[in-house]
Amino acid sequence: MYPKKDKKAEAARRAMQEAIDNHTADLAPVVDGRKVILEVTDVIRQYNQYDEVVTAVNRASFRVFMGEFVAIVGASGSGKSTLLHLCAGLDRPQAGSIVVRGHKLENMNEDELGKFRGSFLGMIFQSHHLIPHLTALENILVPTLMCGRDEISYDQHLKLLVASLDLADRLHHLPSELSGGQQQRVAIARALINRPQILFADEPTGNLDRANAEDVLQLLLDTRAEMGCALVMVTHDLSIAARADRVFKMEGGRLRLWNNRLDGILPGYEGGEESYE
């Protein structure tokens, strides 16, 4: 028999686990035989700048299936990063709903959202957002603090990531001691360490030369294949967008489907390395 106070502690632990399970259970709906990992409906995000209201995202709606590669293109300032941050639960919309794995992000408080994000979502930021006083290795491991999985599985996964991103001899350096490309690769490892179900990538190849950009893209595509996660990538590079399953275009905060791979090549894109804009 447990003493009475241990029973209480056990009940509290169970209640906490139940609360976590409620927020993490897989409730993703299935449409046309495919699991919907992300459903965005009529999302609006406005900023107040002086006397002006900027509508960065204007009633955006789209759906992403598990395992899909979706690209988002659009001119600078059209709202791509804002939309990605909303989808990744890093910002809240004024209107509309964002549902991940069947869970409405708006129903979660900051604490729940933080854990949910850490468990299921990965984000590669347009500017890397590495923590300057932490080493590359410590930066990569930051998301693991949010969800306590066993260290052995992290260890193997970490080794693979470090090897494929060619970071082995840079792990104990600070971000300021790394090149732009190396910082980007650390940011990618950080986004992948928790094996996310959706990986959001905001121009992940924007600061890389062609050879490095191709390596990073291949890594993201391989990761998607291996983990079965969805990849939602903002890019200006049409040769990358052309490889996505579907391409959306953002114009003045409005999002529309631009191309479905089954329909043929992208409008106006004839191959080669030309970039959007």
Ligand SMILES: Nc1ncnc2c1ncn2[C@@H]1O[C@H](COP(=O)(O)OP(=O)(O)OP(=O)(O)O)[C@@H](O)[C@H]1O
């Ligand atoms: N924190 C903010 N405060 C005020 N306005 C903002 C803020 N963040 C973004 N905006 C505005 O919202 C609009 C969309 O910005 P966003 O960064 O989403 O564009 P983007 O498509 O990602 O551009 P880029 O291709 O240059 O990265 C822009 O007009 C921008 O000035």
Ligand SMILES: [Mg+2]
């Ligand atoms: Mg941006």
